[in-house]
Amino acid sequence: MTHPTDATCVFCKIVAGQLPSFKLLEDEATIAFMDINPVNPGHALAVAKGHWPTVDVIPADVLAAVARTAQKVAKAAMTTLKPAGVNLVQANGPAAGQSVPHLHIHIMPRRPGDDVSLNWEPKAGDRAEIEAIYKKLKAAL
Ligand code: 5GP
Ligand code: ZN
Helix, strand or coil: CCCCCCCCCHHHHHHCCCCCCCEEEECCCEEEEECCCCCCCCCEEEEECCCCCCCCCCCHHHHHHHHHHHHHHHHHHHHHHCCCEEEEECCCCHHHCCCCCCCEEEEEEECCCCCCCCCCCCCCCCHHHHHHHHHHHHHCC
16 A cells, blocks of 8 residues: 655654564554653554644544554553553644654553643633634534
8 A cells, every 4th residue: 555655754764664663563554663752661652654744634544544553552551561541642733742743643551640741630611612612613524
C-alpha cells in the first residue's frame, strides 16, 4: 500500500526501518512500538504508517486502523503489566502537546501517584457558554 511520507519525520524513518524501534506489531496500515521516553513502564505508540500529521487530515479508515492497533497494545499492557489504569492519548498540534507531527496514539499505563499530568479536576461550566459552543459544533457536523 502506498502512503504519504516525509523524509525528515522520525516516525516515517521508523516505519521505513531506517531507525530502530522496539516494534510490537505491524499491519498493512499501522505499526506499534515502545516510546523512547516512557512516562511509565510500558508506554507505547500506535502509529499510522503514512505521514498524516493530525486527526483532521488522516483518512478515517487509517485512523480506525490506528485505534484497533492501540486497543491490541492496551489489552496486552493490561493483561501483562496489570497497571492501575491506561490512558490512550492522541495530540494534535504543539499546543496540545504534539511533538512529532505524524499521527499516533499513546498507550500509557498509569499507576497511582505517578506525576503524569493528564488528570484535571472537573469544574462546573457555564451552561449558556456550553450551549452556544454546542450549537456551533453541531452546525459543523
Ligand atoms: P507527541 O508529543 O507527539 O504526542 O508524542 C511523540 C512521542 O514520540 C513522545 O512520547 C516521544 O518520546 C516519542 N518519540 C520521539 N522520537 C522517538 C523515537 O525516535 N523513537 C521512539 N520509539 N519514540 C520517539
Ligand atoms: Zn511521518
